[in-house]
Amino acid sequence: MMKKKLGKKIILFIVIALVVMQFIPVTKPETKKDNPNDITKDFHVPQEIATTLKTSCYDCHSMETHYPWYSKVAPVKWMLFNHIEEGREHLNFSEWALLPKEDKLDALDEVTEVLEEGEMPLETYLIMHREAKLSEKQKEDIIIWAESYMEDIFASEPE
Ligand code: HEC
Numbered sequence: 001m002m003k004k005k006l007g008k009k010i011i012l013f014i015v016i017a018l019v020v021m022q023f024i025p026v027t028k029p030e031t032k033k034d035n036p037n038d039i040t041k042d043f044h045v046p047q048e049i050a051t052t053l054k055t056s057c058y059d060c061h062s063m064e065t066h067y068p069w070y071s072k073v074a075p076v077k078w079m080l081f082n083h084i085e086e087g088r089e090h091l092n093f094s095e096w097a098l099l100p101k102e103d104k105l106d107a108l109d110e111v112t113e114v115l116e117e118g119e120m121p122l123e124t125y126l127i128m129h130r131e132a133k134l135s136e137k138q139k140e141d142i143i144i145w146a147e148s149y150m151e152d153i154f155a156s157e158p159e
Pocket residue numbers: 053056057058059060061082083084086087090091107110111114120121122125134
């Protein structure tokens with residue numbers, strides 16, 4: 001008897017907590033459709049690479065985030081918004097052309113690193129986005145592309 005009552009109380013508590021959570025205000029990271037400085041507008045980026053970046057990285061590393069239905073539901077949305085904000089802070093492909101030469105080189109170097117280590121896309125993201133998982137071939141292609149792009153930047157772009 002006692003156990004049953006406690007169980008009900010716990011469930012009620014969880015339900016109330018979930019309802020209350022929905023009313024806690026949080027700012028949803030904004031999105032932008034037209035991004036003239038986007039990396040995919042750069043002639044150094046082949047179509048295939050652009051497509052992979054868009055499928056696997058853009059939700060967190062660009063202004064073109066697609067919000068799924070569960071991004072409306074706390075506490076999931078808190079984690080999601082946090083990943084998007086942090087992801088953009090580290091690397092925002094939509095503002096690529098604005099980066100100084102040094103930052104571009106650093107970013108490309110980090111891209112090769114996270115792919116070699118298998119750190120990106122984030123594991124939690126892949127649970128709901130199977131299509132974003134990179135094959136070995138896709139990883140290699142991005143790494144080879146990033147390295148040759150770095151050489152081009154080194155050789156050509158002014159400060
Ligand atoms: C679900 C969101 C999400 C996705 C999808 C995602 N990232 Fe990230 N990324 C993050 C977050 C959050 C950080 C910052 C925290 C960290 O390093 O874990 C980050 C950091 C990075 C960094 C900087 C690492 C450093 O050491 O500073 C690079 C480079 C990066 N991501 C590349 C990528 C690439 C390339 C893809 C696609 C193949 C990708 N990410 C997909 C969320 C994401």
